Amino acid sequence: MTTQSLGIAGIGVEFHRWNGSSWDSIAEITSIKGPGKKRSTIDVTAIDSIDGYKKIISGLREGGTVGLAMIFRRDMYDLINADFDSDDIQYYEIVFPDTDITTIEFAGLVTELPINISPKDAVAMDVVIEIDGKPVTNSGVNSGSPS
Numbered sequence: 001m002t003t004q005s006l007g008i009a010g011i012g013v014e015f016h017r018w019n020g021s022s023w024d025s026i027a028e029i030t031s032i033k034g035p036g037k038k039r040s041t042i043d044v045t046a047i048d049s050i051d052g053y054k055k056i057i058s059g060l061r062e063g064g065t066v067g068l069a070m071i072f073r074r075d076m077y078d079l080i081n082a083d084f085d086s087d088d089i090q091y092y093e094i095v096f097p098d099t100d101i102t103t104i105e106f107a108g109l110v111t112e113l114p115i116n117i118s119p120k121d122a123v124a125m126d127v128v129i130e131i132d133g134k135p136v137t138n139s140g141v142n143s144g145s146p147s
Helices: 074-085
Strands: 014-018 023-025 029-033 038-043 056-062 065-071 090-095 102-112 124-139
Touching: 065 102, 074 102, 074 124
Parallel strands: none
Antiparallel strands: 014 023, 014 090, 029 065, 038 056, 065 124, 090 102, 102 124
C-alpha cells in the first residue's frame, strides 16, 4: 500500500540569495508569492472557422515574478536595495521543508521595493523580483551554484 504525502506548511520555507560563492538566507520574510509563471498565446483564428471558437498556439513563456512580504530590517533592506540599484541579474532560491528539500532557483531583477509604514503594524517592505528565464526546480538544499 502506498501512502500519499500530505501537503506541507509554509512555516520553515527559506529564501536565499547567491553571494557569488554560497547561498545566504534572507531573513524576516512573512510570505512569498510566486514564481508566477505565465504563457502567452498567439491567435491563429482564421476567417473560415466554422465553430465560432478562437484558435490559439503557444507563445513565449515567462518566469513571472516572485513577491516577498518582509518585516523591515535595515541589513535586509540594504541588501535588497543594492540588488534594486544594480543592473546585474541576481540569483535566488526558495527552499521548501519537504522530505526532498525541494528548491526553486531563478535569476532576476528586483523591480519594486516599497516600504509600508503604519502605526498599528511593524514596518514592512514588499519586494518584487521579475524572473529572467526559466525557474529551475531541484532537490537538495544548497546544491551548489545557480544553474
